[in-house]
Amino acid sequence: MIVVTGATGNVGSALVTQLTAADTPVRALVRDPHRAHLPATADITRLTVSAEPTDMTAQFDGADALFLHASVTGEHTTAFLAAARAAGVRHVTVLSSIAVEDDPAHDTFIHTWHRALEQDVRDSGLDWTFLRPGAFATNTLQWAWQIHEGDTVRGPYAKSVLSPIHEADIAAVARHSLLERHHGTAHVLTGPEAITTEDQIAAIAHAIGRPLTYTEIPPHDVVPKMFPLIPADMVPGFVASLADTIDTAPTLTTTVEAVTGTPARTYAQWAHDHADDFRTTN
Numbered sequence: 001m002i003v004v005t006g007a008t009g010n011v012g013s014a015l016v017t018q019l020t021a022a023d024t025p026v027r028a029l030v031r032d033p034h035r036a037h038l039p040a041t042a043d044i045t046r047l048t049v050s051a052e053p054t055d056m057t058a059q060f061d062g063a064d065a066l067f068l069h070a071s072v073t074g075e076h077t078t079a080f081l082a083a084a085r086a087a088g089v090r091h092v093t094v095l096s097s098i099a100v101e102d103d104p105a106h107d108t109f110i111h112t113w114h115r116a117l118e119q120d121v122r123d124s125g126l127d128w129t130f131l132r133p134g135a136f137a138t139n140t141l142q143w144a145w146q147i148h149e150g151d152t153v154r155g156p157y158a159k160s161v162l163s164p165i166h167e168a169d170i171a172a173v174a175r176h177s178l179l180e181r182h183h184g185t186a187h188v189l190t191g192p193e194a195i196t197t198e199d200q201i202a203a204i205a206h207a208i209g210r211p212l213t214y215t216e217i218p219p220h221d222v223v224p225k226m227f228p229l230i231p232a233d234m235v236p237g238f239v240a241s242l243a244d245t246i247d248t249a250p251t252l253t254t255t256v257e258a259v260t261g262t263p264a265r266t267y268a269q270w271a272h273d274h275a276d277d278f279r280t281t282n
Contacts, residue, residue, distance in 0.1 A: 001025040001062050002178050003089070005047065006069025008036050010138045011095060014171035015067060016042050024179070029059060031072075049076045053083035060087035065178045066126075068094045070117050077117065081124040091127045093177045094118065095170070098134040098188055098251065108237070129177040130186040134251060137164035137191065137270040140200055142229045147204065147278045151212055155226055158198040158216040160242040163190040163250040166265040166273070173259045182259075190253045192264040197242075200267055207271040208278050219243065 002019060006012035007028035019026040020039040029047040030036040036044050048056050049072070056079065060066070066089050073080040081092065096118055099110040121128045146153045173187055195203075198214045205212035219239050224232035256264035271278075 001027055001043075002065045002067065003027045003029060003060055003063045003084070004067045005029050006067075006072050006095070007038060007042075007044075009069060010136070010167040011170045011174070012067065012069055013038060014168045015174050018168075018171055018175050022175075024175075027059070027063060029072075047072065049073055049080060051076055051079055053079045053086060056080060056083035057087040060084050060089050062088075064088060064090050065181075066092045067174055067178060068092050068121070070094070078120050078124070081121065081126060085124060085126055089126065091129070091178065091181050091183065092121060092124070093129040093131060093174050093182075094121050095174075096130045096132050096186075098132045098190070100130075100132055100186075101188060101251075109234070127181065127183040129182040129184075131170060131174060131177070131189060132186055133165050133170050133189040134191075135162040135164045136170075137166050137267060138274075139229055140164065140204075141274070141277055142227050143201070143204070144278050145228065146226075147208075147210075147212065148280050151210060152215055153201055153212060154215045154217050155197070156217060156219045156222050156239050157242045157246060158196065158214050159247070160197050160245045161194050161248060161250055162197075162245060163192075163194050163252050164200070164267055164270070165189055165191040165256075166270045168273075169256045169260075169264050172262070173256060176259050187255050187259065188251070188253050189255050190251055190264070191267060192252070192254075192256075193266060194250050194252065195267050200271075203268045203271040204275075204278055206268070207275040 016028050020041045027043040033044045070077045097114040100114045102111050143153050201214040224235050227235050
């Protein structure tokens with residue numbers, strides 16, 4: 001059995017869906033089982049997080065592999081991993097970040113946090129696989145509220161360039177790593193293409209069948225409301241990072257295809273899959 005944390009999140013829910021579709025036994029650990037909209041064949045169990053490993057072992061009964069989204073285990077991640085190992089889990093696939101690949105001389109909070117997470121996993125005694133995705137395509141859901149209100153999206157740096165990855169592709173690599181036990185492997189994951197902010201807006205416009213315009217504003221006019229998926233105190237740093245991507249070639253990997261046998265989904269495909277999230281509800 002595979003235990004999945006963060007099972008109601010974008011990657012976790014996609015992973016649970018893919019595992020159950022393949023008739024793989026999966027236990028989804030969630031904060032509120034009554035509100036978890038997951039496949040009926042999944043074992044939906046309340047997540048227990050504690051400073052004491054002995055308080056958490058029961059949720060791993062019968063499991064031998066774990067997908068870890070450490071944002072849900074937080075400061076108790078080390079104890080959580082110890083509980084998993086004590087209960088018989090042998091392999092953990094960890095959702096990390098491409099920021100770990102950055103030069104330590106250009107340290108950021110994301111870099112530091114994920115490097116520490118990976119070290120905790122190495123120290124746990126479990127076999128491990130690290131998933132290091134770059135920009136998540138789902139981060140662009142931050143534009144949904146502006147698109148609901150009209151045909152113009154305002155924000156900084158229309159020409160910033162990223163290689164956003166579909167959450168289903170991250171989940172697919174996670175599924176292979178858990179079933180095939182990619183021990184000691186760090187998978188760097190990106191989408192298949194470099195795409196500007198304004199071209200992402202154009203892809204969304206095509207997906208929802210409405211004309212949309214991206215209006216670039218000066219970075220000092222950016223307000224946290226424009227990035228509702230990012231903590232307000234991190235917005236300035238995020239905006240600055242976008243400036244660094246202008247006229248650059250982002251990292252592109254073929255890892256998704258190498259691991260799964262299927263090319264990574266384009267941003268246009270992601271926009272099509274999420275069209276309803278951008279359509280108005282009126």
